[in-house]
Amino acid sequence: MAVRLADVARAAGVSVPTASQVMNGTGRVADETRKRVLDVAKELDYRPNALARSVALGRSRTIGVLAENAAGAFCMPVLIGVNRALSSQDLASLLFDARHDPATRRDHIRHMLDRQVDGIVVIGEGPDVAIAALEEQFDGPIVHAFGPHDPPHAVGVYPDEFAGGALAARELLAQGRKRIAHVTAGADLPSVREREAGFRSALDEAGISCEVVLHGEFTRAWGQASAERLLAALPDVDGVFAGNDGIAVGLAAALEARGRRVPADVAIVGYDNVAGYGEDTKPYLTSVDPHLELVGERAGAYLLAALEGDEGDRAPVAPDIAPGASTRGEGDDRRLDLVEALLRSATAPPVTYLPPAGA
Amino acid sequence: MAVRLADVARAAGVSVPTASQVMNGTGRVADETRKRVLDVAKELDYRPNALARSVALGRSRTIGVLAENAAGAFCMPVLIGVNRALSSQDLASLLFDARHDPATRRDHIRHMLDRQVDGIVVIGEGPDVAIAALEEQFDGPIVHAFGPHDPPHAVGVYPDEFAGGALAARELLAQGRKRIAHVTAGADLPSVREREAGFRSALDEAGISCEVVLHGEFTRAWGQASAERLLAALPDVDGVFAGNDGIAVGLAAALEARGRRVPADVAIVGYDNVAGYGEDTKPYLTSVDPHLELVGERAGAYLLAALEGDEGDRAPVAPDIAPGASTRGEGDDRRLDLVEALLRSATAPPVTYLPPAGA
DNA sequence: TTCGGGTGACTAAGCGCTTTGGCATATACT
DNA sequence: AGTATATGCCAAAGCGCTTAGTCACCCGAA
Numbered sequence: 001m002a003v004r005l006a007d008v009a010r011a012a013g014v015s016v017p018t019a020s021q022v023m024n025g026t027g028r029v030a031d032e033t034r035k036r037v038l039d040v041a042k043e044l045d046y047r048p049n050a051l052a053r054s055v056a057l058g059r060s061r062t063i064g065v066l067a068e069n070a071a072g073a074f075c076m077p078v079l080i081g082v083n084r085a086l087s088s089q090d091l092a093s094l095l096f097d098a099r100h101d102p103a104t105r106r107d108h109i110r111h112m113l114d115r116q117v118d119g120i121v122v123i124g125e126g127p128d129v130a131i132a133a134l135e136e137q138f139d140g141p142i143v144h145a146f147g148p149h150d151p152p153h154a155v156g157v158y159p160d161e162f163a164g165g166a167l168a169a170r171e172l173l174a175q176g177r178k179r180i181a182h183v184t185a186g187a188d189l190p191s192v193r194e195r196e197a198g199f200r201s202a203l204d205e206a207g208i209s210c211e212v213v214l215h216g217e218f219t220r221a222w223g224q225a226s227a228e229r230l231l232a233a234l235p236d237v238d239g240v241f242a243g244n245d246g247i248a249v250g251l252a253a254a255l256e257a258r259g260r261r262v263p264a265d266v267a268i269v270g271y272d273n274v275a276g277y278g279e280d281t282k283p284y285l286t287s288v289d290p291h292l293e294l295v296g297e298r299a300g301a302y303l304l305a306a307l308e309g310d311e312g313d314r315a316p317v318a319p320d321i322a323p324g325a326s327t328r329g330e331g332d333d334r335r336l337d338l339v340e341a342l343l344r345s346a347t348a349p350p351v352t353y354l355p356p357a358g359a
Numbered sequence: 360m361a362v363r364l365a366d367v368a369r370a371a372g373v374s375v376p377t378a379s380q381v382m383n384g385t386g387r388v389a390d391e392t393r394k395r396v397l398d399v400a401k402e403l404d405y406r407p408n409a410l411a412r413s414v415a416l417g418r419s420r421t422i423g424v425l426a427e428n429a430a431g432a433f434c435m436p437v438l439i440g441v442n443r444a445l446s447s448q449d450l451a452s453l454l455f456d457a458r459h460d461p462a463t464r465r466d467h468i469r470h471m472l473d474r475q476v477d478g479i480v481v482i483g484e485g486p487d488v489a490i491a492a493l494e495e496q497f498d499g500p501i502v503h504a505f506g507p508h509d510p511p512h513a514v515g516v517y518p519d520e521f522a523g524g525a526l527a528a529r530e531l532l533a534q535g536r537k538r539i540a541h542v543t544a545g546a547d548l549p550s551v552r553e554r555e556a557g558f559r560s561a562l563d564e565a566g567i568s569c570e571v572v573l574h575g576e577f578t579r580a581w582g583q584a585s586a587e588r589l590l591a592a593l594p595d596v597d598g599v600f601a602g603n604d605g606i607a608v609g610l611a612a613a614l615e616a617r618g619r620r621v622p623a624d625v626a627i628v629g630y631d632n633v634a635g636y637g638e639d640t641k642p643y644l645t646s647v648d649p650h651l652e653l654v655g656e657r658a659g660a661y662l663l664a665a666l667e668g669d670e671g672d673r674a675p676v677a678p679d680i681a682p683g684a685s686t687r688g689e690g691d692d693r694r695l696d697l698v699e700a701l702l703r704s705a706t707a708p709p710v711t712y713l714p715p716a717g718a
Numbered sequence: 719t720t721c722g723g724g725t726g727a728c729t730a731a732g733c734g735c736t737t738t739g740g741c742a743t744a745t746a747c748t
Numbered sequence: 749a750g751t752a753t754a755t756g757c758c759a760a761a762g763c764g765c766t767t768a769g770t771c772a773c774c775c776g777a778a
Contacts, residue, residue, distance in 0.1 A: 029756070
């Protein structure tokens with residue numbers, strides 16, 4: 001039913017190996033013959049059998065994507081980026097979702113290896129032991145997208161958290177804020193430490209210090225709860241860098257509830273820009289956008305390079321600031337406007353990621 | 360390096376075909392021999408070469424997933440469901456993102472076919488012509504998840520929009536609402552018509568009619584804009600079924616801005632339950648949850664059945680109601696509480712989908 | 719004792735492609 | 749004319765697995 005290479009060869013009056021060499025551009029083939037074979041191939045709409053090719057070559061032209069938790073907000077953009085990079089080279093990706101479950105993860109890793117993937121992208125902060133185990137079994141390239149900054153074995157591709165923290169600082173400084181705090185998650189997380197370091201560094205350059213840092217977790221609940229402590233520690237706070245958007249929103253609500261206006265009294269910068277994508281032309285929250293699609297694309301590109309034996313680009317991905325009303329609002333005190341703005345960013349199509357500029 | 364079937368056969372003192380038959384449970388093999396081969400296989404940790412197997416069998420044990428727009432909020436849950444169904448049978452999926460672009464879609468379809476996928480899942484409301492074209496080139500099973508209700512060729516698996524509309528109606532009725540309206544997108548969309556039909560049908564049963572229906576688009580902007588018209592047409596409206604969560608939130612904000620309290624004065628039900636997942640224990644918006652992961656799982660299961668030659672389950676996926684404050688709130692008028700509640704559901708980790716009950 | 723039937727394994731062939739090595743023919747040179 | 753060198757193509761072998769067909773053997777029945 002499907003057209004085989006043998007069909008092309010026969011129709012072109014050559015042997016199968018010759019046709020194969022033409023298709024791959026290898027071997028010595030007369031120009032005239034080459035052209036004839038190519039013409040016939042096009043004529044018959046020959047499509048090589050990728051599976052058989054893989055077996056002969058020992059390469060499947062497939063890479064495995066192991067997501068620690070595909071349902072998380074950070075997986076899809078990375079995945080899209082990876083796929084974009086791969087599709088340029090006719091590679092494809094198999095997605096496996098570990099769902100934070102060690103047994104599932106183990107099964108999926110086995111499955112990936114059975115399918116002879118040429119490379120692996122790990123998305124998410126899976127336990128390092130899992131990666132180490134993977135590395136032992138798999139001898140192809142492994143890229144840990146978005147994972148620990150210094151993976152024990154695999155190569156990491158991740159957003160530049162330090163630069164992101166610095167961006168947040170500069171945003172607050174640009175609005176003239178001087179009494180500055182940072183509300184974030186636990187300092188055991190590398191990303192938390194990096195963001196804080198970048199934040200402090202940029203503030204230092206301006207001769208301003210971060211007076212209060214509160215560590216909790218990446219939830220709205222913690223953002224809300226932190227307000228009380230924040231105001232106790234720094235009553236005249238006028239700028240806050242929140243460790244992620246959830247904290248930012250929880251904090252904004254709690255501050256509003258306590259009579260502080262955002263941004264008039266307190267400017268707030270979030271992180272991840274998770275709600276700001278898509279159709280929204282007037283987002284509430286100013287947020288650092290880590291460009292996760294780019295992280296994915298870079299991870300894919302790195303893998304492609306590694307498969308060619310080259311050394312890929314390992315530079316962290318530079319973030320951007322996504323401006324919103326929480327730092328650049330008009331500062332009027334009409335609460336209803338705030339409610340509207342908040343509502344407007346409330347149920348953004350959650351993962352409608354913008355294509356990268358120029359796409 | 361890797362263990363081949365030949366290695367197992369040699370170690371077990373049998374020929375390769377015999378070992379193959381043991382592995383597949385086919386042919387006639389003495390129990391004693393069978394056990395010996397299996398023992399050796401386990402001993403050597405034999406992993407069959409899936410690629411070679413695929414070539415010999417003519418089946419790749421891979422299915423292609425063609426997403427019309429992977430970045431959309433509806434893709435990931437479906438994808439996760441599909442993968443869950445597939446992984447139970449050691450199938451895997453290749454993801455391709457058409458990004459609404461016909462050329463990209465065409466390339467991806469070619470690529471999928473070249474890779475000999477055994478079946479295809481289409482996610483999203485891609486143009487029917489594309490599906491028709493696909494069907495012409497591909498003779499395996501095709502499931503159109505979440506697409507048109509009556510695909511021209513492929514089999515459709517989709518959420519039960521009619522039932523969803525009915526659920527919304529019953530939620531409003533249960534709260535004693537009587538002056539009821541529906542704000543939704545354009546009636547050219549099948550899902551819009553279905554939801555409306557289900558909504559009206561359930562209202563009719565209770566002897567109540569839907570007095571106003573406003574058609575626009577699935578955006579917060581339309582939700583906001585619709586408030587004016589809604590109040591003009593039905594000043595004493597006390598219950599609204601919004602076509603999706605975006606409309607619901609925009610409408611809620613606009614109503615609040617005009618002095619109507621939600622839910623005290625007007626109860627609002629959304630659709631998609633896009634923000635209600637995850638950690639939030641006290642969501643703002645009551646919303647119909649279409650259970651998209653289940654749609655995906657059903658699509659995957661249907662494909663599995665089709666590959667076995669069976670007829671799969673084609674019943675639409677039943678939705679649920681996800682209760683929130685917008686219909687069941689305490690109804691006090693402390694605006695700050697509302698702000699907090701809204702904020703709390705404002706930037707939920709956008710696509711943290713709950714695993715289905717029992718998982 | 720011989721023949722039929724069942725059992726358990728094997729040999730051979732095939733899937734569609736790639737790579738290696740060798741053999742003609744054509745060209746260049748002494 | 750005779751040898752070296754290039755050139756273009758193909759036959760053979762291999763990838764790892766599966767399926768079809770074959771054959772030797774042992775049993776019980778005649």
